[in-house]
Amino acid sequence: MRAPSRRLVVGGGALTVFFALSVSATGQGKPTVKAPELPGDLRTQPRLDAWIRVGADGRITIFTGKAELGQGLKTAILQIAADELDAPLDQLDLVTADTGLTPNEGVTAGSHSMQDSGAAIRNAAANVRWLLIEAAARRWSAEPQSLATGHGTVRASDGRSLAYGELASGLDLSVDARPAVPPRPRGGGPIGQDVPRVDIPAKLAGGQAYIQDFRPPGMVHARLVRGPSYGTALGEADIAAVRAMPGVIAVVQKGRFLAVVAEGEWQAIQAQQRLQAAPSRSTATRPDDIHSWLLSAPAQVEVILDRGGAEGARTASAAYTRPYLMHGSIGPSCAVAQAKHGELTVWTHSQGVFPLRKAIAQLVGLPPEKVRCRHMEGAGCYGHNGADDAAGDAALIAMAVPGRPVRVQWMRDQEHGWEPLGSAMVARLSASLTPEGRVASWRHDVWSMTHSTRPQEAGRLLAGQEVDPPFQAPPPRPIPMPEGGGDRNAIPLYAFPTARVAYHFVPEMPLRVSALRSLGAHMNVFSIESFVDELALLADEDPVAFRLAHLDDSRAHDVINAAARSFGWQAWRRSHGRGRGFAFARYKNLAAYCAVALELEVEPVTGEVWLGRVVSAVDCGQAINPDGIRNQIEGAIVQSLSWSMLEQVGWDADRRTSFDWSAYPILRFPALPQSVEVEVIDRPTEPFLGVGEAGQGPAAAALANAVADATGKRLRDLPLTAEKVKAAMG
Amino acid sequence: MTTLHLNGAVRSVSSAQDTPLLYVLRDELGLNGAKFGCGLGQCGACTVLLDDRPIFSCVTPLGSVGDRVVTTVEGLGTEAAPGRVQKAFEAEQAAQCGYCIAGMIVRAEALLRKTPKPSERGIRAALAPNLCRCGTHMRILRAVRRAAGTPA
Numbered sequence: 001m002r003a004p005s006r007r008l009v010v011g012g013g014a015l016t017v018f019f020a021l022s023v024s025a026t027g028q029g030k031p032t033v034k035a036p037e038l039p040g041d042l043r044t045q046p047r048l049d050a051w052i053r054v055g056a057d058g059r060i061t062i063f064t065g066k067a068e069l070g071q072g073l074k075t076a077i078l079q080i081a082a083d084e085l086d087a088p089l090d091q092l093d094l095v096t097a098d099t100g101l102t103p104n105e106g107v108t109a110g111s112h113s114m115q116d117s118g119a120a121i122r123n124a125a126a127n128v129r130w131l132l133i134e135a136a137a138r139r140w141s142a143e144p145q146s147l148a149t150g151h152g153t154v155r156a157s158d159g160r161s162l163a164y165g166e167l168a169s170g171l172d173l174s175v176d177a178r179p180a181v182p183p184r185p186r187g188g189g190p191i192g193q194d195v196p197r198v199d200i201p202a203k204l205a206g207g208q209a210y211i212q213d214f215r216p217p218g219m220v221h222a223r224l225v226r227g228p229s230y231g232t233a234l235g236e237a238d239i240a241a242v243r244a245m246p247g248v249i250a251v252v253q254k255g256r257f258l259a260v261v262a263e264g265e266w267q268a269i270q271a272q273q274r275l276q277a278a279p280s281r282s283t284a285t286r287p288d289d290i291h292s293w294l295l296s297a298p299a300q301v302e303v304i305l306d307r308g309g310a311e312g313a314r315t316a317s318a319a320y321t322r323p324y325l326m327h328g329s330i331g332p333s334c335a336v337a338q339a340k341h342g343e344l345t346v347w348t349h350s351q352g353v354f355p356l357r358k359a360i361a362q363l364v365g366l367p368p369e370k371v372r373c374r375h376m377e378g379a380g381c382y383g384h385n386g387a388d389d390a391a392g393d394a395a396l397i398a399m400a401v402p403g404r405p406v407r408v409q410w411m412r413d414q415e416h417g418w419e420p421l422g423s424a425m426v427a428r429l430s431a432s433l434t435p436e437g438r439v440a441s442w443r444h445d446v447w448s449m450t451h452s453t454r455p456q457e458a459g460r461l462l463a464g465q466e467v468d469p470p471f472q473a474p475p476p477r478p479i480p481m482p483e484g485g486g487d488r489n490a491i492p493l494y495a496f497p498t499a500r501v502a503y504h505f506v507p508e509m510p511l512r513v514s515a516l517r518s519l520g521a522h523m524n525v526f527s528i529e530s531f532v533d534e535l536a537l538l539a540d541e542d543p544v545a546f547r548l549a550h551l552d553d554s555r556a557h558d559v560i561n562a563a564a565r566s567f568g569w570q571a572w573r574r575s576h577g578r579g580r581g582f583a584f585a586r587y588k589n590l591a592a593y594c595a596v597a598l599e600l601e602v603e604p605v606t607g608e609v610w611l612g613r614v615v616s617a618v619d620c621g622q623a624i625n626p627d628g629i630r631n632q633i634e635g636a637i638v639q640s641l642s643w644s645m646l647e648q649v650g651w652d653a654d655r656r657t658s659f660d661w662s663a664y665p666i667l668r669f670p671a672l673p674q675s676v677e678v679e680v681i682d683r684p685t686e687p688f689l690g691v692g693e694a695g696q697g698p699a700a701a702a703l704a705n706a707v708a709d710a711t712g713k714r715l716r717d718l719p720l721t722a723e724k725v726k727a728a729m730g
Numbered sequence: 731m732t733t734l735h736l737n738g739a740v741r742s743v744s745s746a747q748d749t750p751l752l753y754v755l756r757d758e759l760g761l762n763g764a765k766f767g768c769g770l771g772q773c774g775a776c777t778v779l780l781d782d783r784p785i786f787s788c789v790t791p792l793g794s795v796g797d798r799v800v801t802t803v804e805g806l807g808t809e810a811a812p813g814r815v816q817k818a819f820e821a822e823q824a825a826q827c828g829y830c831i832a833g834m835i836v837r838a839e840a841l842l843r844k845t846p847k848p849s850e851r852g853i854r855a856a857l858a859p860n861l862c863r864c865g866t867h868m869r870i871l872r873a874v875r876r877a878a879g880t881p882a
Contacts, residue, residue, distance in 0.1 A: 070827025070864055196823060203828030204816045204835065206763030206804040213762040221757075266745070266753040330767050330775055330863045331829045380827030380864045412768040627823055631869070635826050638865030661772040661861060669854040669867060676868045 029355035029456050030106040037179045040119030041065065045103040049173035051124040052081070054132070058152065058165030060085060060092050062121060065105025066113040067097040067351060067375040068199060071692050072628040073113050075197045079624050080118050083189030084125035087152035087164060097353045097375035107352035107454060109383065109515060110483060111591050111690025114624065118688050123177055130181040135167045149184065192682065194627035199377070211349050211376035212334050216405040219336065220249060221265040222397045223272035224410065225258040226462075229417035229656035230512040231284030234258070237275040245271050252400045255468025259397050261406065269411070282654045286510045290424045291321045294447040299504040304481050305491045309498030312432030312440030316538055320429070320527040320716045323648035324511055325422040326664055331379030332415040333386030337398035338405040343370045344398060348391035349378025355456040356388050360395045362471065363458035371395075382639070384454050384514035386410055386419045392461035413659045418462060421649055422516030423449040423509075425486060427527035431496075437539030439550060441498035444528065448486025449509045450476035451519040478505040479519070483588050489521035489697060492528055493586050494550040511651065518696035521587060522640065525697020526704065526718065529583035533705045534714060543582050543705065544569055553586070555619050555683075559593040560584050562617035562679050567597035577602050578612075579710025583701035585694070592620035592694035596637060596702040598673070602710045607726025609645065609707060611673035618678060618694060621686035629691055630678040636695030637676055642667035644700040646719050732792055737805030747793030752776045754792050755802060763803035763832040767861070774860030777833035778802045784840040784859075803832040806839055815839050818877035819870075826864035833860050838874045847880055 035046040042051075053061045062081045068074045074094055082089045095101050097108065105117055129149055136154035137144040139162065148155050155161045202209045227234045239251050242260060247267030252259045260275060262268035287293035336347040344366055350356045353373035361368040373391070381387055394408040410418070426447040432440045458464030459473035479485035487503035516522075536546035544564050548557060564570070564582070572580050579602070584595040599612040618633050646665050650657040658664035700718070708714045713728035734741045736759070745754045750769075755761045755778070764787050767775030771786040778787045779801035807813030812820060815835045825831045834857065841848055841856040848856065853874050862870065 070825070070829075072826075196820070197825070200820060200823060200825050200828065201809045201812075203825050203831055204803070204819050205807060205809045205812060206761060206802065206832060207809055208762055210762075210765075210829065212765065215760065264753075265757045266749045328863055329829075330773055330827075330861055331765060332767075377827070379829035382863070409766065412770060412772075631823060631826060631866070634868055635865035638867055639863070642865070660770055661768060666861060666863065667867075668861065669857040669871075672854065672867050672871075 029352065029358065031104055035176060038177055039123050041103060041105045041116045042120040042123055042177050046176040048124050048127055048175060048177055050103045051121055052128045053173065054128065054164055054168045054171055056165055056168045058091060058163055060087060060164065062092055062094045063102045064094065064096050064117045064121065065103040065354070066117045067108040068377050069108060069351065070377070070380045071632060072197050072625060073108070074199055075195055076114065076624045076628060077118060077121060078198065079190040079193070079195055080122050081125045083191040084122050084184060085129050086149040086184050086189070089190055089195065091152050099353050099357045100372045100374065104354040107355065109351050111587060111692045111694065113690070114688035115690055118624065126181050126183050127177045128173065129184060131171055131173070132164055132167050135170045136162050138170065191622070191624055192684065193625070195625055197628070209377060210331065211336065211347055211378050212331055212409065214336055214347060214376060216336065216338070219405040219407050220261050220263055220401065221268040222259050222261045222394070222406050222408045223268045224393055224408065224414065225260065225272055225275040226414060226418065227280040227655070228413065228659070231282060231286070232280045232655050233283050235279045235281065237278040239275070242271045242274055245274070250401055252397050254396065255466055255470065257396060257463050257466035259393065261397060261401055280655070284510065286651050286653065290324070290510070291426050293510070294424065294426050294506055297506045297508055299447065299506050300478065301502055301504050302478070303500065303502045304484070304487055305499055305501040307497070307499045310440060311498065312434045314433040314538065315430065316534060317428070317430035318531055318534060318716055320427045320523070320530060322425045322523040322526070322718045324424045324513070325516055325643050325647055326416065326649055326658065327382045327385040327419055327516055328664065328666060329379040329381055329385050329415065332410040332412055333390035334378060334407070334409040335391040335394035336405050336407045337391070337394035339398045339402045343372070344395060345372045345374065346391050346395050347374050347376050348387060349376060349381065350387045350391055351381065351384065352454060355454060356391055359388070359455040359458050359461055359464070360392060363392055363461060363464050364395055364399050382517040383422070384420055384452070386415050388455050389418065389462040392463040396463045396467070416659050416664060417656050420453055420512045420514035423451060423486060423513040425520065425523040427523060429527055429531045431531065431535055433535065433539055437541055439494070439496045439535060442492060442496040443499070444490055444492070444501045445504060446487055446490050446520065446524060447504040447506060448520055449506050449513050450478070451485035451513070451515055452479055453514040476507050476509065478503065482590055484520065486520040487524070488519045488588060489524040489585055491589060493553065493556060493589055494532070495552050496550065511649070511656065518587070518693040521585070521693065522643065522696045522700055525583070525585040526644070526700040529585065529698065529701030530704045530714070530716065533708065547584060555593050556584065556586060558681060559595045559617040559619050562681060563595035563597045563615055566617065566677060566679055567613065567615040569597060572599070577604060577710060579706040579708070581702040581704065581706025581709055583698040583705060585697045587690065587694040591690040592618055594618045594633065594694040594698050596695065596698040598702045598706055600706045600710060602707065602725060604729060607722040607724070607729065609720070609722065609725060611641065614673045614676045616678045616695065617681060618691060619681040619683060620691035620694070621683050621689040623680050623682040624688065626680045626682065629680050632692050633678045633695045634676045636693065637699040638667065638672065640696045640699035641673070641703060644703050644718055644720060646721065648719055734795065735797060735799045737801055743792070745792055747791060749792045750788050751778070751790045751792055751795060751800070752787040755787060761802055761804055765829055765832060774833045774837060775830050777836045777860065779836060779840055782840060782843045784837045801836070803835050806835065815842070815877045818873040822869050822873040822876060824866060824869035824873040826866050830860060830862045834862070834870050838877060841874070842878055847878055
């Protein structure tokens with residue numbers, strides 16, 4: 001319905017050609033498609049035993065190339081597999097992202113896990129269940145169609161039964177999945193149940209739950225010595241003095257790459273702090289005003305929507321901005337690496353163990369098959385943070401200290417100073433209205449730097465840039481539609497008769513940037529949904545009704561109506577200083593639908609905003625674990641409110657200046673909303689739709705709309721700090 | 731050697747006196763509960779109890795502990811036999827990545843020892859030193875209310 005057009009255009013004063021990409025630019029690095037008829041990542045890896053193995057002891061092992069990031073992936077995958085295999089959950093084991101064991105499913109990102117891995121495992125499990133039935137049918141000389149399954153057994157109508165383990169020896173899973181096998185009769189399984197997360201108990205009691213807790217025998221501790229932030233370099237450090245410090249066993253120096261290795265962690269930190277005291281210099285130029293810079297920098301411009309038609313008489317326009325944002329993981333990035341017998345093993349919390357393996361193999365000069373990257377959980381990452389860099393660091397150090405497992409953990413100022421940020425962005429919107437108060441035409445231009453510099457090459461790892469000679473990083477590229485990067489969600493879901501959307505992709509990046517949860521969708525939805533409210537005000541119509549009048553998607557109507565109803569939109573009473581806001585988006589226009597309504601109160605003297613009730617409705621197709629979905633949406637809303645009220649990365653001529661939680665404040669408990677409610681609309685017959693990032697944009701826009709409602713002043717520059725609110729109120 | 735009263739036991743540790751308690755717990759004693767988050771006393775991931783008071787173990791030198799009793803999340807219960815706050819966090823599924831959660835549980839335990847029936851404002855104020863990045867805050871609040879037996 002909306003065929004994207006590609007054309008040659010002039011942008012930012014420089015003539016640039018947009019080149020259509022034949023391969024994904026998202027850094028997903030998946031293998032080629034072999035079986036297009038199969039669902040999810042079975043398309044690239046159709047063999048059943050890549051995904052599922054059944055042991056003679058009855059244990060069933062599930063393999064996913066996706067990783068647990070705290071989003072509940074393990075539990076959801078187990079629910080899908082157990083449901084379709086018709087086996088109890090506790091009969092299943094799960095192996096996640098490991099280049100030595102699991103399918104290559106690229107990067108765990110973009111709310112793709114249920115669509116890619118969940119759908120693949122569901123189909124693979126249906127295939128395995130059917131092969132188990134066929135194996136039993138051969139044993140009994142029965143018709144497969146006459147047999148049933150239940151609780152990990154195949155059953156015949158005469159009462160005979162065989163456990164899956166008893167059938168394992170006659171089962172050949174070295175075959176490709178078939179697209180259509182008779183499915184298990186629906187219902188009664190764990191799909192749709194609030195199954196408690198399998199990873200939570202250990203996390204509550206100090207079990208080994210994170211890579212930070214991993215202590216293989218003989219492990220040593222390393223710390224990196226770098227300038228204060230990306231785009232700086234450290235001067236001459238007193239290495240000789242540090243070699244003599246207690247516990248120090250090595251100082252690893254390769255070009256500008258510098259690390260200290262010690263028997264004890266605190267010893268490594270003390271040595272690092274001594275080396276770190278050397279003076280630093282800036283190696284980059286950082287514009288004072290990033291948003292003016294974005295508008296004037298050389299850009300590749302692509303028109304991603306061009307729907308011709310008439311213009312209306314009444315017009316409006318507005319410009320919105322977003323600062324650089326930080327992932328800000330609570331646990332700094334960590335990795336453990338061990339070089340042994342010409343092979344290198346790297347334990348990492350990277351979102352993409354397969355692409356990372358390529359980058360590390362290049363970095364250390366080993367063939368990829370001699371490098372194994374194994375995922376272990378870290379602190380929540382919310383995109384491409386320092387995880388891959390720390391893995392590269394550990395790999396390089398491990399090669400210099402062969403035999404001993406080397407644990408690297410970044411310090412807090414390193415995580416804040418070196419992680420790739422979420423890009424600063426600018427959006428300019430304009431529209432015209434018909435005399436009846438409907439949108440006649442719509443225009444959206446968005447400017448952004450890249451939203452993915454995920455490594456598949458050594459040049460995208462910090463260590464790769466620091467060694468001598470350095471590896472070159474490939475130039476950043478836009479992520480093509482329909483998912484998009486900076487233009488993610490820039491195409492409105494609304495049925496505007498005339499609409500034009502253009503993406504101004506700025507390849508240069510004065511501050512290091514990469515993927516942050518929802519990429520450009522946070523900014524584009526903030527802009528679109530703010531502007532829709534501005535137009536509703538111009539049309540003198542209720543913002544919820546105005547949205548519904550422009551949407552012809554019934555699922556969009558359902559989530560909007562559900563959120564409005566739960567919030568009590570119609571009955572809501574205004575009082576002085578209070579406001580309500582509404583926003584909606586379908587993530588990427590192809591994943592989960594999410595609507596958010598919230599109320600707040602503005603403190604007139606200080607401009608402080610006190611959040612009241614927040615209500616959300618979400619439709620992500622068939623709900624695998626409704627409580628898991630609520631957890632993700634609650635988190636997305638609270639995180640987005642933190643981004644949108646408080647957060648912006650600072651810098652000066654010398655360096656990035658947001659080094660810790662005092663210089664980069666995030667939401668703390670006293671500023672939380674009064675409540676956050678999430679209603680999940682289950683669609684049992686619809687495919688899984690990614691949900692993890694769906695709340696980011698709607699929460700930001702609902703906040704801005706509520707501030708405008710409370711104060712009568714529209715704020716368009718994120719974050720909506722108390723200072724800005726106070727200034728706007730005069 | 732330093733004597734440490736930890737989780738109901740007496741332990742002897744050899745770390746230097748200026749070593750932050752966090753590294754003694756994690757590296758010398760092999761405990762996982764207290765986490766390194768910032769090393770600056772800004773995030774609370776390293777929170778442990780000193781007697782009944784919550785402290786940042788990342789900025790507390792071993793030598794300053796003395797004969798006070800150190801309690802980490804491991805001292806509040808186990809996976810098999812969780813304590814009341816841990817049970818409440820499990821019941822509310824109050825974790826996403828969970829990296830901050832051990833610190834949250836310890837700080838909630840300190841609150842409930844001092845104030846068995848805290849107000850909503852009291853809970854929020856008590857937890858203010860601890861950061862969560864996943865946005866699990868609303869569930870953490872529910873879990874603390876549940877542990878206190880004061881549902882909202």
